[in-house]
Amino acid sequence: MDAREMALRQAYGHAVRWLASLSERPIPARASVEEIMRALGPDLPDGPSAPADVVDLLATACEPGLTAFPSGRFYGFVVGGAEPAALASDWLTSAWDQNCVMRAVSPAYAAAEEIASAWLLQLLGLPVDSAVGFTTGATMANFTCLAAARDAVTRRAGWNVARDGLTKGPAVHVVTGQDRHMAIDLALRYLGLGQPDLVAADAQGRIEPDALRRTLVARGPACPTIVILQAGDIHSGAFDPFVETIRAAHEADAWIHIDGAFGLWAAASTGHTHLTAGCAAADSWATDAHKTLNVPYDCGLAVVRDPSALQAAMSLHSDYLIHDHQGDPTDKVPELSRRGRAFTVWAALRSLGRSGVADLVDRLCRHASSFSEGIARIDGATVLNDVVFTQVCAAFGDDERTDRVLARLLDDGTAWISGSTWHGRRVMRISVSNWSTTESDVTRTLDAIRRAARTH
Template sequence: MDAREAALRQAHGHAVRWLASLDDRRVPARASVDEIVRALGRELPDAPSAPADVVDLLASACEPGLTAFPCGRFYGFVVGGTEPAALAADWLVSAWDQNSVMRAASPAYAAVEEVAGAWLLDLLGLPGDSAVGFTTGATMANFTCLAAARDAELRRAGWNAARDGLTGGPAVRVLAGEDRHMAVDLALRYLGLGRPELVTADGQGRIDPAALRQALAAGEGGPTIVVLQAGDIHSGAFDPFAEAVGAAREAGAWVHVDGAFGLWAAASPRYAHLTAGCADADSWATDAHKTLNVPYDCGLALVRDPSAVRAAMGLRGDYLIHDEQGDPVDKVPELSRRGRAFTVWAALRSLGRSGVGDLVDRLCRHATAFAAGLAATDGATVLNDVVFTQVCAGFGDDDRTDRVLARLLDDGTAWISGSTWHGRRVMRISVSNWSTTDADVTRSLTAIRRASAGA
């Protein structure tokens, strides 16, 4: 057995044991950063080490400090686990080590990206000739789409941002709901556009179409982007797309949808109504690691006009081999990157159309069960309309809510994090993992009740 095979066998053994431990282990990590640093060793060794020994040390030192994100009882953030076919495909991604930039360099990757992209557009009910770029996550997917929007809107105003930059050009207005996700603001900051103009939203975070129309009319025209959302991070609510997109269209604005986890509602016949009118937008961002449950990292930037994203993201280099049909690099900010489409293809091929719909339905069913269980818990109040996968609850005043959260993490059965919503502390439950079962929900609710009773 050579050194590479020995290292891979060691890694496989540790991975299988880690996955087998998820049902019974505490969800929070057991060790601190300092403890893990000591186990790894602070000093770089002078001499080489056998690869298998390195893998063994890494896994053994880190295991106590791992949070059980992939288990069915992690609800702290909107992060999925890893669907089995996607996990296995990700191991191949590392082994194959493909350059995912050019069609000529890796026909295999380009083919898989083409197929997976077409499947995604079909599954999500989006225009079939849209561009699909595979980014690091939803933040960079928003960045990519908004870059295409910015440059396209400036071109319409007679300004070439790619050649002349932003200085001296027309101002680009960006309007977004009060409850948009912070990743939108971050992407706009990266793009030199600053904070968006905020539009009134209702108590669930849905943008007010009348207020949007009024805000658009109050402007002086010119380059304008409207950002909508599919899935509020606290309530799970969806903007009223038909009305909001209509208002934006009347003003001649580009419409972008941040659908990090909620865009996948379109894949479920039961929940697709939440995205009615969404397909009429100009661009959409989502994250396959969330509702689709592929491994980190895998965002998706979808743009109706492929030429717009190519103009914003594409590049030319004398040493690159450009294909007339276009290359994967034309749609994303990075050159060096993982072959993300391999894992998306594997998840979609494994689940099929009905399987993705069933996955969405199951996550929503668990969220509804959490809401019902919390409503029956003394001292707990469900604060949002549970329309998708998010549940927010309070336990009296802010101090008591924080005590419940702290006791719940100490208990270790589940990981549920806190947040501040509408000025009050809340327990925010995000149901995102394919492996969550009815039993996981029951165990987690029992742990919540223990924490509440002792707080």
């Protein structure tokens, strides 16, 4: 074996052992940052080391400091695991090491992206001629869609942002619900659009259509406007009422964007597609394949109904690049250097098929319902949200007791569930996102929550 093959074999062995440990290992990391740094060695070596030895050192030193994110008992954030076909394809993506920005240079990648894009649009019930860009994650997917929105609404007002910038152009009015995700504010800040105008939301975080209509009417029809809705509130899992809100936004000639980081996948399930009813009438949508679809990290999806709007905002031309008349992947995302993200999406969809994706969504929702029912039976516990998708929020009396329960649960190590503050109250927030979560995982986690909730 040459050095490269030996290193790959070493990595394979460590990866298999890590994945095999997930069923029983405690979820939190067991070592501190300082301990891992000492194990890795803080001093840069004077000379080279054998690649296999480097891989072995990295795996051995880091293992105690790894949180078991891929475990079926991690519910701390809305992050999926890595479905088997997607994980293996991600290894191939690294080995192939393709430059994925130009159709002519990597026809294999371009083909995978086109097929995966078409499949995604079918599954999510979105317009089939939309453009799909593969970004780092949901934040950059929102950024990409909102860049297209910003340029399009100012262009309607007779202003060219690409040429003239924002300084002297018309003010862009951005409106969203008060319970939007923080990634929306971040994307708007990156784009120079500042803080959005916030519209009242109901107790579950759903934007109120009448309040939205009043806000839009007050600004007048001449103002370039972007309305941002959400499919899946980060605390409750609730979906905005798309039919009414999109009708109001269309009356104001606004661009409608939907942040569906994890919730847009409800459209793939006949049992949950009602949650996304009407959302296909929007202008752009953002989601993350790493969340509900469970491909490895670094795979956001920016979908724009008008491909020319996305291309106008994102495309780059240079004499040394080989441009294709059919368009290139680089016409749809901000980055030039990037992974072949569509390979993993293609693999996940090919492996699961239409029914497999629907079953995955239904299974995650079923586990969330089991958590809700189990927690409701714990003395002193209250489920605070209507569990319509994959999120559960619960409190255990006052804020101090809820925080004590959370701390005990993390000390127990059986599962990882993070705390949050929702409507001014400390909560336990459960996100069921991993394909590998089983009924046994749910039962073990509920047992751990009961232990943590016992008064001493």
